[in-house]
Amino acid sequence: MRSRLRRWRRIAALLGALLVCLPPHLLWKLSGRRSPWPPIFLGLAARAVGVDLLISGVPLTKDVFFACNHVSWMDILALGGATGTAFIAHDGIEKWPVIGWLAAQNNTIFVARERRRGVTEQVDVLRSALREHQPVTLFPEGTTGDGLALLPFKPALFAVMMPPPRDLDVQPVYLDYGSAAAEIAWHGDESAGANATRILGRKGKVRLTLHFLDPFDPEDMPDRKAIAAEVRKRIEARLQPSLVSFPAV
Template sequence: MIGKIRIFLALSLVVVGSLILVPLQILSMKTGLWRETLILRIWHRLIIRALGMRIHVKGTLSNQRPLLVASNHVSWTDIMVLGSMVDVTFIARADMAGWPLIGMLSKLQRTVFIERERKRSSGDQASEIASRMAKGDAMVLFAEGSTSDGNMILPFKSTLFGAASIAISEGAAEKVFIQPVAIVYTRLHGVPLGRRHRPIAAWIGDEDLMPHLKVLMAEGGLDVEVYFGEAVAFSKGSSRKETARLMESQVRDMVQAALADPRPSR
């Protein structure tokens, strides 16, 4: 019964909030009366509140530009977690554009959709990302290429760092800064998450979205920690593979630190 009440209240908050914020975001995109990220951050915070999540932050987003943020990926909620705190733009797989609610939100924040299976289009997609970074957008790359269960980090795909190379080779920037970020779901109702309860937070592979959303709304009370590492410079001659391994190693260390000693819930 409590779960059903939570779902009703969460859905009501999201629906009412969206009816107000979506038109404002469209107006912002068409007129430029205010920063597009202003409404988006409010919208993300609304979703976080509806899901009952508490965010704990260590470090800050780098102010160096152009900036590519290399993050691990646990769930579709990662977008809301980061978007509620900092002004960033996301790089997402192409099929997300058709998802209910998430697809609409993605389009309203000018997400760059990439088709990883179509190698012919990868160059154009990387060029678009490079162009956006050169204009000052901080681009978030979920470098594993897929979601994990949150207990481990999948290998970072070096090909996904191609946008940094293109930004330099096309003369858009002399160097690109790449910042590692770890997103870790640590507690449920104040109790540390173990492997048994990890699926509540994690959204893995081709799992259907709506059942996972229902579980999150019914449970509530998730704590998530976000660690911002130190940005490193990627310049002409830098190796994508070495950079990918470095980012993977730093994100893994931050994830393990958060899991080993999760912050108290508040």
């Protein structure tokens, strides 16, 4: 019963955040200007679902490509609210009711993982987004992990960095849920609905620390694999002692 009450209370808070942010966002879009409301909504949504956010380090505010480990859908709420970043996501999310539309409002870049012929087009979309100066975030693991290990990185989308479309930096980010990581993680055999039900009914808040690590210039790297390896090395250096790292590929 208490779990159900917590779930509905958090859903109500999410809907309240949406009702506050959506009307002014749509007005900004009608005016043809870039709306400041998506990151405001994401920040409010993160708090609504119980994220207690801390920031370590200094996040770059523009001309930056964030690369992060991935644990939960809450990563997107917290990181988007803190930095105003757009995200790279697989195109299946674009078709999700409501969620796909909301993701598009934050300039999410939907990529087709299974269509090789679309790679050039996807790189062009990424370059276009970076030219607009909005931060862009990639989860190079390609999926959520179990919160206890760093999965192999998939360097293919780092191709947008070779050569960089403008003067920008890559900034690795370590998302640290502490001892709650295993509980928060979106497990591979868990449906989206089951995961949301479990997380929204969870007791108490969850502490998430965003560790913004030292950025580097992708022009110093010979290729996309080297960029992925450098990101991985820097995140590995901040992993909790209890966590392990699978070998890079």
